Amino acid sequence: MAEPGWTPPLRDELQGIEPYGAPQLDVPVALNVNENPYAPSPGCVADIAAAVATAATTLNRYPDREFTPLREALAAYLTREAGVAVTPDQVWAANGSNEVMLQLLQAFGGPGRTAVSFAPTYSMYPEYARDSVTGWVAGRRREDFSFDLDHAAALIGEHRPSVVLLPSPNNPTGTALPPEVVAPLATMLREHGGGVLVVDEAYAEFRRTGVPSALELLADHPNLVVTRTMSKAFALAGGRLGYLAASPAITDALRVVRLPYHLSSVTQAAALAALGHAEELLGAVAELRRGRDELVRYLREAGYDVAESDANFVLFGRFADRHAVWQGLLDRGVLIRETGPDGWLRVSVGTPAEMDAFVTALEAVRDAIGDNGLVSEQQGAHR
Template identity: 75%
Template sequence: MTASGRAGEPSAWPPLRGELRGIEPYGAPQLDVPVQLNVNENPYGPSDACIADIAAAAAEAAATLNRYPDREFVALRADLASYLSGDAGAGVTIAPEQVWAANGSNEVMLQLLQAFGGPGRTAVSFAPTYSMYPEYARDTNTRWVAGRRAEDFALDLDAARDLVKTEQPSVILLPSPNNPTGTALPPEAVRTLCEAAGDEGIVVVDEAYGEFRRTGVPSALELLPSYRNLVVTRTMSKAFAGAGLRLGYLAADPAICDAIRVVRLPYHLSAVTQAVARAALRHAPELLGKVDELRGERDALVGWLRAEGYDVADSDANFVLFGRFADRHAVWQGLLDQGVLIRETGPDGWLRVSVGTATEMAAFRTALNEVTAVNGERA
């Protein structure tokens, strides 16, 4: 016997699943620097009036903490349904029974993979894509297959359809706008993949950055009445300036929401989370009030980067992917040395910067010019 107590197995402690050994946990650097532009946060916090309402809601919930929260979070689902109906386009109404919520859109995605993925099943996405997707698949023992996006990061619909027909996935993950590229999907892409998947698979359109989409770019919410296998996810972390709240949610056919209830943990949304989320939704116009300003800063940044000679992906999000660099880590480190933290992610040679305040974006532009002037790291 080996030290682990099992014949033929190497000694290791703790007795972690073999496929998880040596893997670093997910996470962007959390560094105390003057300009933090690496995790796509909303730089504008809530007003004093909103803070007071949230505090009052949390205090009221605190008086009931000796009891379990509403397991079905009925009131919160109704509020989320009302908000989504206003963003879904003319003629589309989202009912409370079509809404589900969890601890950030990360847990929403994990629950979807728990319910619809698993051993013997496949999840598909198209790279470059959100780096957590393969981790959701790994954690649920779901086979992971990544197709490729086109050179401009759009989907080649013929190739995407062929991959779905070949792999027959149970779950298709489509971020729109895509992270890390910022690319939004046209409605025909969602239609094509919903039809290719049929009743054997669900199509998850991850709209974590949906509120930042450019004028005229529709939400996949508009297609919900047409496809019962379509799921649209959102979050309060980005446009709602609620990254610390940890509230993600989805809209889908009620049967999908009921299926998720099988795998959710009991009382997975605390009474405080439910109360604070509802208070934030009461202040939606205010919390979303800076979205137009951030869109303007994003579009100005895209224009400036292109004028400086960089390759820049079209963005419908609150971040911009730009390049190309012979040594992107050197540029990332040079910016950090200047007090500006961005994200080293995406395809080789590219970097991603979140859109911040006008002052923060000015600091980024100055630092980038200084860094590239010193070491000339462009590809």
């Protein structure tokens, strides 16, 4: 038992830090964490249950450390989805893309090294850097959230980062990187110290027709890493399976920092079974794309400023007091996310019934607050 007055010897940079996490509240409509609102079908659930039951018969043994069948299935899926050849030795997986990212920073970051991203960007990136004792530098995006390649080149030249993290589509804005950005960035990094470019495609399956994946550039850039997840498109957020595609040299390096047997037999079995239902699960993605586009149209017609989105969420504003709008929605049973640049809110795309509830609540909040709640003179930059 600890002595009275004793406190744990927490690292100095962690003192007073609140743990990451979106609010988990019991509300009728939860649209705050970009989940897929469509649960797996009964057939998919049955196959997952059967696969897990089989895995349970060997739980007295450690899992396949190399998770070879899962890597083969993920490589086959990426090859079909992106139209480029991805081999199993190019694939790595972990417990959600969060662990994939942390392993990348553990392998290629560390004391005396720097990671870079461009704000607004995913709020966990600086935490991965902090947890791996990696320096953190945040550049900026343009006012319309597009990527400024000249600014990026200057920042890379100044800091010579060992890792650059770029979500595409970006979280929280939903904007995708243009194809002409990725290749020059990968080349710049090789020329300025050999850093790794990580393109985080957690929402890639939701991108609009004609928006390419960075997977198409893997063969030409050995320092390029493309990360994906089964949490979103595959409706497997509770399964915690993220993965990446990269050169075999990069996947080999991650073996050095991974914890022993980091992917459980249950996780491997569930993910393999879900991949067997890829066509069915991606059918729900098409419905969510349509819902996103309808939501963007509605918000713009209602006078809101809306960021272009290739994800399953939409960033909209701008509000003089976004917290009042967030709270007003919550009071009406709808939970969205208060994140991103000041004055903006992010809403996930849900089922048609959930989106109707969101629209009804938003209109009620607007009636209560009035148009003065909108920063109207700033409207139009993202339309």
